[in-house]
Amino acid sequence: MRILSGSIASVVPLLLGLSSAHAEQTPQQLVDALSAISVKFQVLDNQAAEGGVDCSSLGADWGACNTVNLTLTNGDTEISSGGWALYFHSIRQILKLDSDQFKITHLTGDLHRLEPTEKFGGLPAGASISLPYTGEYWQLFDTDFMPRWYAVAEGAEPKVLAATDTEDLSAFLAPIDGDNWKRNNNDNNALMKAETRFEKNKRVSALDASTLRGQIIPSPLKLDVSAEDLDISNGLALSISDLSDATRSVVREQMAAAGLNFSGEGAPIMGRVDVDGFEGDLAKSGAYHLNITSEGVDVVGYDEAGLFYGLQSMLSVLPADGSLTLPHLSVEDAPRLAYRGAFLDVARNFHSKQAVLRLLDQMAAYKLNKFHFHLSDDEGWRIEVPGLPELTEVGSKRCHDLSETTCLLPQLGSGPFSDNFGSGHFARPDYIEILKYAKARHIEVIPEIDMPAHARAAVVSMEARYQRFMSEGNEEAANEFRLLDPTDTSNTTSVQFYGPRSYLNPCLDSSKRFVTKVVGEIAAMHAEAGTPLTTWHFGGDEAKNIYLGGGYQDLNDDLVPWKGTVDKSVQDKPWEKSQACQAMVDAGTVGDVDELSSYFATEVSKILKDKGIPIMQAWQDGLKHAASAADFATDTVRVNFWDTQYWGGFDSAQDWAAKGFEVILSNPDYLYLDMPYEVNPAERGYYWATRYSDEAKVFSFAPNNLPQNAETSVDRDGNFFTAKSDKPWPGATGISAQLWSETVRTDAQMDAMIFPRLLSVAERAWHRAAWEQDYEPGREYIGGETTHVDHDALRADWNHFANLVGKRELARLDRGGVSYRLPVPGATLADGKLKANTALPGLAIEYSTDGGSSWQTYDAATPPAVATPVHLRTKSPDGTRTSRVEILQ
Template sequence: MKAFNLSVVASALMGLLGSGVALAGQETVDSISTFTLNYTINDNHAVQHGVDCAALGADWASCNKATITLTNNGDAVTDREWTIWFHSIRRILRVDNPQFRVTHVMGDLHKLEPTDAFTGFPAGQQTVIPIVNEYWQLFITDVLPRWYVTADDATPKTIASTDTEDLTQFVTPLGEQWKRTPDDKNVLMTAEARFDKNSEVKVLNAPALRGQIVPTPLTLHVQGQDIDLAQGVKLDLAALSPESQQAILQRFTQLGVNTEGRWPVRTAIAADAFSGEMAKPGAYRLTIGKHEAVVTGIDRAGVFYGLQSLLSLIPANGAPTIPALEASDAPRFDYRAIHLDVGRNFHTKAAVLRLLDQMGAYKLNKFHFHLSDDEGWRIEIPGLPELTEVGGRRCHDLSERTCLLPQLGSGPDTSNNGSGFFTRADYIDIVKYAAARQIEVIPEIDMPAHARAAVMSMEARFDRLMKAGDEKGAGEFRLLDPTDTSNTTGVQYYNRTGYLNPCLEASGRFVDKVIGEIQKMHREAGQPLTTWHFGGDEAKNIYLGTGYTDKTRPEAGKGVIDQSIQDKPWAKSAACQKMVKAGTVADVDHLSSYFGVEVSKLVNAHGIEAMQAWQDGLKDAKDASVFGTRHVNVNFWDTLYWGGFDTANDWANKGFRVVISNPDYVYLDFPNEVNPQESGYYWGTRFSDERKIFSFAPDNLPQNAETSVDRDGNAFSATSDKPWPGAYGLSAQLWSEVVRTDKQMEYMIYPRLIAVAERAWHRAAWEQDYTVGREYKGGETHFVDVNALAQDWARFAGVIGSRELAKLDKAGVQYRLPVPGARIVGGKLAANTSLPGLAVEYSTDGGKNWQRYDDKQRPAVSGAVQVRSVSPDGKRVSRVDHVKG
């Protein structure tokens, strides 16, 4: 009989014990992951109901009350070794159940844990956890999905009831909690309110819309004859590049037109044939006659746009018949853009290509590609693999050496749009695809703030190379100063790791490397970079903002905190203090603009003539002349009602080319209407629909005070005594914090993109010239011809509803279908939509059966009635609304 090896036995026992601990932890995780979780917003006016929001440190002393309810449908859970991780864009200020505590981790990531008072989750019972949050929660998307559980070394698991993009599965309807303040003047968009709003729009018949081109040309003369394209077209596209020819052929085919037919479409470039207001890049003339169509462009872009105008006339459904006409046209602005954020949440190459198709169709020519942010780095850079291997992935790794921490509803793993990136080949394909559609790709690598994905990726690189003994290589691109102990918090609650340090030589090397590699991609794609977007926005500590006050000097209406422990970004960086002492910068406040100037020199060295930034990133620069590039563009994103109607002039008068990008009109991540079931952020406005965007006057900002309201639905006044040199362009933005999927992306962008294109391309007759000193007062002055505006909108809305949405169907775009308006009048259902021509359905049996609504024969109804709109192809429906009986 052999003797026992005691060390082997001991080791085996320890292994079993260790296994048992892990198993116990996994059992707890598995159990909690099956809980039903409910989130209820109880009171958005907590300060009016006894909560001292100021004492809790809430910005502007604003807070709300909510409840987390966990229902245990299984056996009791008494284990205390668990953590529930969850995403919240609102800070949790207080937990009103002593058994639990909430800790902020990073960004929007929080953790819920038991305290010593925890008594367990009883079997078959609910556990209620009341909390107080900062600000308000007014739309359902303020609550994020994919709460998940961890314990010891167990595998994290998402709580199944939250693992959904249908937030109604675990969020209680907001009901009356839709007002930001008790005196909020916004109008809740019920079926009845929507009906009244839609009724203001005159419904035009088909003959009135005949020959309308989107976006609207400078001049248009529609003739009586119709051209039948059933026999197909014979395209002469020699004036275009082969790639653009293919794009045009693709569009004809998509609309069901045979491109090997008989009716000739000829193209030519004749630069000398254009003068005056027509002497602009992209100008064209289009003549459609019985025997042929002729497109003459000032350049290739003009030919492409002329062909798109012809394509605009072709109906997506029914006989391909277009009217004979003549059009002369040129773009209003040189810069007509859509901005897409793929940093917060990734959007696929397929979705980007669909976007470029529609941009080309509606003559938008700049694709502002936001490729990096705190939450993600989305483009492969040769030689810096960590940028995508770490910065392009999110998962539950507390060390953040294999991925970034989960954010924005991405949960504990990489199987969603929290993770993803474009390979070098992907990006080159995208640039080529854009160029074929006359679109310039403008990449943005945001810095020095909103840079956490880059910073943490380079920290992972630093660790890897230090372990390999390569100290010099490790520091080559390190973006953090190890001496910096600044206590600073960015606007989305990241600490100092959210800021690239502008005082380090390594930061300059990093920027140079990234610009150089992306320029190589553009050159390989045949579109060398002409514009580089620096980002530059929000390099500040949110707790030093005007909505907070120090505890030693409390001010009414502000959050009371200890500001003495707060630092400005880089305040305690030895490298930055050295620069301040040397006089290189006046103080740390000027570092962002200083860095912008330094980056502009690198941009220029790479042969790029323009640098662009969000305006606040360059605010401390004297004027545009101090930068190293020939041009400096700024995306102007001040809200108008907070003074943007005036401050825009300051930028233009300092020599910057101003791209109008106002959140209150052209942020496409904001809700379409005031209804809690809609999605989006809303700090700048409660809604922006197609009609509001269409009514926007981008080159006379004060005018908008007569045609819109502020965030709370109040009228405002606007004037400026400064000269206005004019806007360089118009850009609409989609930020992706709560836009996680491609489907959600398209819901937010379309069909609002078409209204953006209209205002970027065409100046309407009702838009007024800017006049120094003229004051516009909402509800009081009447400079704007509102009747002309209403007639113009009726025309445009009719074209979208009766023709353009069907084209989006053909392109596979999952656009937002407007929810119908409806009333019951005299026992009969009356219904309408904001885009006339769109079909409406109704149900009187709770949605079991749906019938087509006909306004000429309004049906008699009783009891509960539901309404929805239907896409022209019949494959999709809008959100359902209820009509009051």
């Protein structure tokens, strides 16, 4: 249902002086006419400060801004007067609009409003108007621009501008060209186009199939492969004990999906759990022995998880061509890290239950065992909580309701209606189904309800609840779970530009009651699913006011051009003016409001302890004011460590381990899968931490010797950095790959951002490579200078892995229905002949010499003679999908 607000008139005032033509239009006719306007963005200068724009005086964080030309082209109906507005999404704050006919107002988050002023001169049919503006930071990738503008007028239903109602961003964005792919003049990244990509792809080469035979991803501790094969064409005779019925069903389904059948006369598969024979590094959960001989398959697990993983390894060595044989081999294997995780954000944009189940399938196949489920944020609440219906009735929906009593305001390209990816939630049965599905695959689901910041969906929902009960005269019920202190007048802006409602108040008893209620109801779902809730993720990140950060200076300071100039006297820390919080400061409960996030974490840990939940997890900055893990009531406290390597993460991770926290490495420059695959504006993703993270870079991550990464990587600007730590480092408990969903609106986009990079994550979580060095306090790694790492061994290891992915694993992902990203080919001309390659050997490359009207398969053995331009793409093994098209000019 499309829900409209009766309060539109309060923010879209009707202006005087309407023409007679306009007066004859109904409001809906006006909106219909506005919806025919086409929009075109053209990035003019992404280094505007270096081009002479005074970004500092405009208040740009770190004095960085960009200039853009926005062109509106009218349809076939004249727009002659005011009384209307266009709403649009921009993740960059708009600092200045160079037009006296329009004004732009920021509402909250990324939602902006463009409306005519009294000087608006009209927009004739077919006419265009140029609106140059200055925005904060940079707009380096197409996905910085969001779809689904919409038109509004009083008394009419909003309508999306048709030209922007698309995931094809080129429909309203001109190519980001010239040097506008660069962040600044010190940006030494390489722009990935056909020729540069061709040179990069030369680092890999095709390996013979015999080299890949019997190889397993993730790599086992010990693997011996023999020349003989076991014929399984007559089917399999399963004799597997010590698996739950649910897990046994999963295994049978996996075998059937791989084309295997079951017959009492088939090759025997024996499986059991037996701890005998597991010693040393093998004596741990998930360990297994696998033997395939002429007698059949024998799998022994250290525990049920190990038995399951051994069967996954057996399935992984099935030939890619579909032949029903298994190579004779012997495996001894155990996981490197206890926590091998994948994180999915369904709050920023919702993703379907089917997409979640598909992800769990692949996590199981690659032996990942922790699913970190981000179920709430500023932009959405995604799980049903019995007794708090407003959380899903209001907080799970986005629509154009300026009062936010029926839904949250639109964000991130969702437009004015709640019938798309911007809205949605998991009903209680859905979540229980996900839990059971994960349990059968030996995956723990770790729910995250983010607090006390990133809590806007919860806060707005509980305000709707408050208003409902107050209207009924029930003040006690209204205040039971209220998350705002009505005395709090703090002027606070979150990192994503939300106001004070982005933070629940940690000083209220009602906030603790809310947490107790939510934890209890989610724990009950886990209990009903037969998988007790053992880990709760508190969130805790970014409880701050962005305008009090280091990138801004007060207008009364000695001003410098590399910081934004703002009036800090009107800015407050979160909860600074809350009477409830000030009372806690006055009583000495906390030393300052800065400490409230960590204080609230300790209070939540007590709730968890009371509920019998032994582990609390959080983003590390949410616990920064705690002296140690001993401050918390739970038996164990984990932190997702998300400092970037080049900004000191190679050293600061050790501090958390020294305080007794279990460290889950989640470094954004390697493990945030919402970052682009390569430096090219056509790629998807945010890039505050890195300009790219491809499969090879993730593969090169050394989780237990963080300084080593300085030798194998570069910083955000493509420059070398130096890393050294003198501190003790006991090693990480685990690593986790994160997909945040701000630019990821569809399930297919979700798949493409996660896969195939997640395979590299699985490799590093399970297997320590020979080129990874032991951590030595005091050893310095200098990018471009030191050679402590065996780079030849790293390249050879990656080449082997890339061949396995390209020649076998992508076909497996095809069979699993995964819409993974296909690498864009590289190409060049040599003596008039086309030379093309791909980052993952084995993929078919197609080329076109007629602008993409017809395609031919590229054969490297007989390169064709062509003239530029040539269009190129790769094709999936099942032939159903192709990569983004590259043009060799």
